[in-house]
């Protein structure tokens with residue numbers, strides 16, 4: 001049976017399903033309420049600018065979805081499209097223009113970028129206080145050093161969404177063994193930092209880890225973010241563990257069809273885990289909802305007013 005056959009909120013093979021779709025809807029509702037209050041009480045309308053270079057179909061879908069959800073939350077949405085052949089200089093000039101625009105509180109340059117553009121150079125050019133992706137080294141450093149107040153980081157959306165789901169499910173995470181499989185700058189590394197800040201004992205595992213199944217079996221919290229379809233097997237999961245599957249992989253389903261699967265072999269893992277995120281409907285819907293929340297946070301900080309608690 002596929003995960004999509006299980007109604008949200010129900011259990012499969014013993015594990016509770018963590019309903020990211022429902023949590024994301026709730027978060028978007030809290031964001032919209034916060035935006036309404038900011039408009040009424042502060043005359044402040046948060047604005048998110050998204051820059052898309054080229055015509056990658058998946059990126060176009062993401063960008064359209066971000067624009068739609070930004071408007072639905074009552075915020076201003078600014079979309080900037082550049083040709084696939086645009087130079088790095090042109091993109092840097094666009095970023096500089098958005099950095100200087102007071103109506104823009106969040107800037108997201110959609111990745112991946114065409115080969116003539118170095119993404120690290122572009123990310124470094126974004127004002128860290130408008131970096132709603134949380135990819136700038138200043139934000140990575142603030143996350144690592146536990147910055148508070150004016151030094152609080154903007155945190156990458158996907159790992160922050162995973163943390164929200166974990167805290168909603170488990171409450172206090174302190175003392176738990178967390179294993180993060182994957183060491184990307186976008187998910188694995190910030191996820192590890194967030195879990196460490198919650199006083200978990202954190203292991204970051206990756207493709208070179210010796211006896212990865214045994215390492216995973218020690219996890220009370222297992223986060224899979226490797227981009228390999230169904231790599232994490234049922235016998236890698238500690239009984240009762242909470243499993244967060246960040247993977248979104250399209251695989252051949254036979255008969256000319258495809259289907260989406262995560263990095264976790266769902267049916268096997270759900271038979272052992274205490275709770276698990278499905279794919280689709282788990283982590284995926286959280287990313288844009290957290291992006292909206294980060295935009296509200298960024299707008300409040302830029303206006304010098306306290307940011308609402310949205311998570």
Ligand code: GUN
Nearest residue numbers: 108109110111112133157
């Ligand atoms: N491409 C796919 N996901 C993302 C994301 O979260 N941020 C950016 N900037 N690009 C992406």
